[in-house]
Amino acid sequence: MKLGEPTLDQLRIFLAVEEEGSFGAAAKRMGRAISAISYGISQMEAQLGVTLFEREGSRRPVLTDAGRGLLSEAQAITDRADALLAKTRSLHAGLESxxxxxxxxxxxxxxxxxxxxxxxxxxxxxxxxxxxxxxxxxxxxxxxxxxxxxxxxxxxxxxxxxxxxxxxTVDLLPVAAPGHALDRPDVKPGQSREHLQLVLTDRSRLTQGREFSVLSPLAWRLGDLSAKHALLKEGIGWGNMPRPLVAEDIAAGRLVVLDLPEKPGANYxxxxxxxxxxxxxxxxxxxxxxxxxxxx
The missing domain is CATH 3.40.190.10 (Periplasmic binding protein-like II)
Incomplete structure (x- = not known):
């Protein structure tokens, strides 16, 4: 048996009948005559070679097993068509796709x-x-x-x-794990250069060779901020971090803010x-x- 292809309009009629519970209610919703709704269902059934609704012995059309099986597919097709039309209207209105x-x-x-x-x-x-x-x-x-x-x-x-x-803006704070050598109130100028600094590195060529807030020649350069965060909490080095990312760690005592003379923290x-x-x-x-x- 060669199957036909139901139209988008027929799929919408099918869904309207199922959602409204009757041919009359579907006709009212779609602004059609009841005969047009009935014809659309009959044409779709003929093209697919299945019965979608049981009509006899009941005032309310009831989905058959075949109808239930095709319902989600019909909904998916009409949803995609609605999305296509909405995007097209947006494009005509100047909205980016x-x-x-x-x-x-x-x-x-x-x-x-x-x-x-x-x-x-x-x-x-x-x-x-x-x-x-x-x-x-x-x-x-x-x-x-x-x-x-x-x-x-x-x-x-x-x-x-x-x-x-x-x-x-966001505040950048110099932080380290508690007990770090720089975690003290009397750090002298230049002492930060004696300790490993974790630095976020640039993966592009636009700023290749430039250094940003790097004080120590002992530096590990990392391409991932979350990796830098994890190393700092493990007590490996010190470094600048955005305040929102480390606020909970500071409050919980997992990290401390360093009071360095150079004041490497800043508004970013x-x-x-x-x-x-x-x-x-x-x-x-x-x-x-x-x-x-x-x-x-």
Missing amino acids: DLALVVDVMVPGDVIARVLRDFRTMFPTVGLRLQIEGLGAVAACLMEKESQLAIGGPVIADHPDFERQAIG TFSALWRRDDKPGPSASWMIDAFRDALA
Whole structure:
């Protein structure tokens, strides 16, 4: 038996009858005559070679086993069609079809999560591609057009190819495990150079060879902030960390803030950045405002 292909309209009729519980209610919902609803179901049954509803002996059409088996597939097809139409309407309205975002590793994770949760609610048709990078690698994503929007730190905020908008700051604190040699009130200038410092390294070429807040020649360079965090808690070296990431460890006594004469901690300023030849669209502009509010 050669099967036909039901139309999208027939699938919608099928779902309307099942959801409303009668041909009359489905007709009212869809603004059709009852005869049109009945005809649509009959045509779909003929094309698929199955009976979708038991009609005899009951005022209410009841799904057959075949009807129940096809219900979820029909729903999935109409859902995808609705998503396609919604995205098309968004494109006509100037909304991006997708947004490629790169975020500095120093941005607190809970801030990222809250912004992206609200983004999904505000822009359900916009696809999102997210990267988390550090230092110059954030700018590299923009330069190489892997991302359209960046939330980056001061290392790359002054790049001539970018437009930028300052949106907030995070405190960087010099920390170590309790009992570290620098965990004392009378540290002398230069003593920090005698101890292993853990440093977040740049994986891009844009800032290759540049050092940021590196005091000690005894340094381990790490490409992952979570690895640096774990080593600090194990008592391996000292280093600067964003306050939100270590606040619980400080409160619990797993890490201590070091009082160093050089005061290597600082405010790490975040900026929204985009290429001058790629102006932010509606969802990217919303994202900029959302990160600014979340970081305030």
